[in-house]
Amino acid sequence: MKNKININRKPLTPSDIEKGKNFNALIENYKKATIPFYKRKLFYYSIGVAASLIILFFVFVPQNKQYTPLAQRPFIDPPCKNLQIKFADYIVPAEQGGTYQYKTGSKITVPANAFLSKDGKIVKGDVNLVYREFHDQADIMFSGIPMAYDSIKQLASAGMLEISANQNGNQLQVNPKALINVQMACTDTGSQYNCYYLDTTAKKWVCISKADFIKTDSIKSKSISTQDQAPRKYVMEISDTSSRSIYQDKINHIGAEIKKEQSLLASITPVKPLEPKEAAQDIQRFDIDVDSLQFPEVAVYKKVKFQITGDEKNYDSNLSKIIWTNVTVKKAADASGIYYVTFSRNAGSGDYRNESHTFKTTPVFEGKYYADAKEKFDELNQEYLNKIKDKKLALQRADSLQKLQVLLAKQAALDRAKNAQDYALTYKIDINAQRRVDSITKAQYKAWNNVSKKQSQVTTILTSDRFEVRVMNFGTYNCDHPLDYPEGPKIAARIIDDNHNVIHPYEINLLEKNVNTVYKTYTYDGLTTQFTYSPKNINALWIITSDGRVAIVDETEFKNETKGFGGEMVFHARLIDVSLDDIDKTKDLLYANTFTDNHLLSMK
Amino acid sequence: MHYNINNVIMLHTISFMTEYHQNETQVKDDQAHIELALSDMANFRVLYEKYYETILHYIYQRVNSKEEAYDITSQVFLNAMVNLKKYSFRGLPFSSWLYRIAFNELNMLFRKNKNRHCINIDDTNLHEIVAELGSEQNDDKHKLLIALLASLPVDEYEHIQMRFLEKRAFAEIGEILGITENNAKVKTYRIIDKLKQLMLKKMN
Numbered sequence: 009m010k011n012k013i014n015i016n017r018k019p020l021t022p023s024d025i026e027k028g029k030n031f032n033a034l035i036e037n038y039k040k041a042t043i044p045f046y047k048r049k050l051f052y053y054s055i056g057v058a059a060s061l062i063i064l065f066f067v068f069v070p071q072n073k074q075y076t077p078l079a080q081r082p083f084i085d086p087p088c089k090n091l092q093i094k095f096a097d098y099i100v101p102a103e104q105g106g107t108y109q110y111k112t113g114s115k116i117t118v119p120a121n122a123f124l125s126k127d128g129k130i131v132k133g134d135v136n137l138v139y140r141e142f143h144d145q146a147d148i149m150f151s152g153i154p155m156a157y158d159s160i161k162q163l164a165s166a167g168m169l170e171i172s173a174n175q176n177g178n179q180l181q182v183n184p185k186a187l188i189n190v191q192m193a194c195t196d197t198g199s200q201y202n203c204y205y206l207d208t209t210a211k212k213w214v215c216i217s218k219a220d221f222i223k224t225d226s227i228k229s230k231s232i233s234t235q236d237q238a239p240r241k242y243v244m245e246i247s248d249t250s251s252r253s254i255y256q257d258k259i260n261h262i263g264a265e266i267k268k269e270q271s272l273l274a275s276i277t278p279v280k281p282l283e284p285k286e287a288a289q290d291i292q293r294f295d296i297d298v299d300s301l302q303f304p305e306v307a308v309y310k311k312v313k314f315q316i317t318g319d320e321k322n323y324d325s326n327l328s329k330i331i332w333t334n335v336t337v338k339k340a341a342d343a344s345g346i347y348y349v350t351f352s353r354n355a356g357s358g359d360y361r362n363e364s365h366t367f368k369t370t371p372v373f374e375g376k377y378y379a380d381a382k383e384k385f386d387e388l389n390q391e392y393l394n395k396i397k398d399k400k401l402a403l404q405r406a407d408s409l410q411k412l413q414v415l416l417a418k419q420a421a422l423d424r425a426k427n428a429q430d431y432a433l434t435y436k437i438d439i440n441a442q443r444r445v446d447s448i449t450k451a452q453y454k455a456w457n458n459v460s461k462k463q464s465q466v467t468t469i470l471t472s473d474r475f476e477v478r479v480m481n482f483g484t485y486n487c488d489h490p491l492d493y494p495e496g497p498k499i500a501a502r503i504i505d506d507n508h509n510v511i512h513p514y515e516i517n518l519l520e521k522n523v524n525t526v527y528k529t530y531t532y533d534g535l536t537t538q539f540t541y542s543p544k545n546i547n548a549l550w551i552i553t554s555d556g557r558v559a560i561v562d563e564t565e566f567k568n569e570t571k572g573f574g575g576e577m578v579f580h581a582r583l584i585d586v587s588l589d590d591i592d593k594t595k596d597l598l599y600a601n602t603f604t605d606n607h608l609l610s611m612k
Numbered sequence: 613m614h615y616n617i618n619n620v621i622m623l624h625t626i627s628f629m630t631e632y633h634q635n636e637t638q639v640k641d642d643q644a645h646i647e648l649a650l651s652d653m654a655n656f657r658v659l660y661e662k663y664y665e666t667i668l669h670y671i672y673q674r675v676n677s678k679e680e681a682y683d684i685t686s687q688v689f690l691n692a693m694v695n696l697k698k699y700s701f702r703g704l705p706f707s708s709w710l711y712r713i714a715f716n717e718l719n720m721l722f723r724k725n726k727n728r729h730c731i732n733i734d735d736t737n738l739h740e741i742v743a744e745l746g747s748e749q750n751d752d753k754h755k756l757l758i759a760l761l762a763s764l765p766v767d768e769y770e771h772i773q774m775r776f777l778e779k780r781a782f783a784e785i786g787e788i789l790g791i792t793e794n795n796a797k798v799k800t801y802r803i804i805d806k807l808k809q810l811m812l813k814k815m816n
Binding site: 012013025028031038041042 | 657661668681685732734758
């Protein structure tokens with residue numbers, strides 16, 4: 009942007025400043041600004057407008073905001089996104105095909121070249137074949153697949169399957185010249201069953217043929233166990249993972265920083281340079297070339313001489329006339345700056361053969377070399393001091409980081425404790441929720457105990473026969489027979505929970521004992537649901553609430569006719585804890601709390 | 613001795629000590645006056661007299677006319693009085709809070725009307741910015757710098773103005789802009805870098 013520029017504008021003078029000051033006017037404005045809102049005219053206008061809006065809202069707007077109109081719902085509408093039957097994935101070599109077995113014992117036979125791409129070409133290479141089955145009422149409900157047929161009938165299933173294939177994410181088609189064959193394990197057989205295909209474009213079931221069942225005595229019947237273990241206590245656990253991860257990241261980061269500082273510290277090795285001394289007059293000194301690796305502190309200087317110290321009494325000037333074969337230099341262990349020079353003689357003959365003499369010396373420099381050495385020392389000493397300082401700073405940083413790390417760890421612990429406390433407080437406040445959870449948990453355990461004694465009662469019994477499907481299109485196939493809708497009183501039902509709070513259903517599924525289907529109904533206003541049920545049958549409801557929870561109205565509720573809300577029938581439901589995300593466990597709970605004895609046994 | 617960037621920044625911080633740095637007694641005095649004003653707003657006069665000039669100068673540096681500066685300054689103090697109950701003492705001078713109100717008030721004005729933002733430069737201060745840019749001091753450079761400053765977005769210019777023209781500490785800049793001291797430091801030197809690049813580009 010281009011701003012307006014003033015260069016060296018005349019500054020404000022004291023009189024300019026005084027001119028702008030007016031505290032009395034300011035106080036007056038303050039008084040006006042702080043008149044309470046309820047004393048202003050605007051307040052009364054606002055009240056009028058707000059009241060009108062509230063009236064309009066209650067007259068015209070449905071009360072349940074979460075209610076999703078039917079028209080906006082998809083044709084296949086799984087009501088709980090986290091409660092879905094998982095697909096089995098098979099990698100099929102397209103050119104060869106293969107035979108695959110699903111967990112229920114169903115057999116999928118894929119012939120060679122069974123897949124076509126979108127443009128009709130035979131697919132080569134590995135293909136991802138996905139497959140799953142639906143066998144009971146819970147499976148049907150969670151699948152979201154509509155079971156209504158021909159607008160006046162309902163399909164009761166002996167088993168459904170869904171099959172499709174893709175390659176690198178691209179959906180494939182069936183090759184009509186090489187059809188995939190599925191022999192699906194089912195819950196029932198009989199001449200009443202047909203094979204249906206779900207046409208998702210026309211949004212209806214299409215009857216393909218009479219159901220083909222094949223005898224498979226050789227295949228052992230498999231059961232789908234839904235009750236492998238006791239229901240765990242469905243109480244939300246205190247989760248501190250979020251706060252822990254936030255702090256842990258920081259702590260880890262600081263840990264890495266500390267390591268860096270420590271490696272820096274290790275790399276800084278300050279060595280105090282040797283301070284040069286000027287050679288003294290009339291004192292003997294030796295000119296020795298020293299090893300720069302052994303004596304780096306000496307080797308940095310030029311023309312070093314080793315001068316006999318004043319307290320060295322062993323030196324005899326006659327020794328300087330002898331030719332010595334070896335000279336060694338050794339630094340004193342203390343920091344005195346003393347070097348021991350040893351002369352020895354192995355060769356030759358005479359008095360000094362095999363003799364050695366050691367003298368205390370100090371490194372010195374003569375004349376110009378002393379000045380050079382002094383200059384070099386100043387430079388080295390400065391470097392040494394800098395290193396000392398750097399080391400000190402690195403130490404301080406490492407120390408601060410360590411302290412910070414400890415603080416963060418403490419903070420993380422405090423936060424975890426606070427989360428737990430907050431949770432406990434929330435939990436205490438919602439005592440009713442606690443009671444609800446407790447009551448249903450007890451019921452679950454009781455049911456499980458009963459059921460576990462008769463393990464076979466809680467498994468979906470699959471027949472030894474197989475329902476055979478020749479897959480002409482990928483999608484959903486059903487082994488079903490049509491039923492009439494229940495005959496009996498049509499009721500307007502409202503559902504309440506343990507605290508007599510009205511439950512807002514997303515959908516209500518009417519169950520009849522021994523009938524493998526769910527009659528899906530919806531509310532017309534987000535609260536009330538109309539449906540017909542047959543008093544001759546044993547009925548129950550599974551409800552998916554508008555906030556995604558699952559609730560059960562068990563069979564006893566249909567026996568206790570409770571009128572309320574202006575003649576509507578009121579059902580009392582028990583909510584399953586919202587933290588459920590395991591379909592098998594949810595199914596356990598549903599079946600254990602719906603009918604007084606497990607109905608799956610007699611479904612066959 | 614070799615200085616790294618932190619050393620350099622630290623030196624600047626020391627040399628840029630301003631009236632923002634008040635001693636504990638001064639800060640506590642303000643706190644006492646605030647308490648008195650809360651019981652009777654007529655007592656706010658002391659604080660008004662104390663900070664009127666500072667806030668007026670701050671605003672006048674950013675607008676085009678004295679009249680505009682008077683109006684905005686009055687609005688700043690009015691806002692301060694109305695919201696005094698919400699003021700919480702955090703160990704910082706009361707002026708920081710007033711600056712922040714002024715900063716917000718000016719921002720509102722500039723959002724409504726971008727043309728009202730004004731750059732007021734005392735050219736005796738330019739040499740510091742030029743030095744910071746590592747450039748030679750001459751009239752051409754000063755002229756170029758003025759043009760570059762005028763081309764900066766308002767928020768970026770604000771950093772330069774507060775740091776180099778008003779000589780505020782980074783802690784104070786952070787307090788006024790509602791960011792951390794370190795953030796203020798980093799942003800300011802990023803803008804300096806940007807100016808440096810722009811200057812090199814223009815010179816080439």
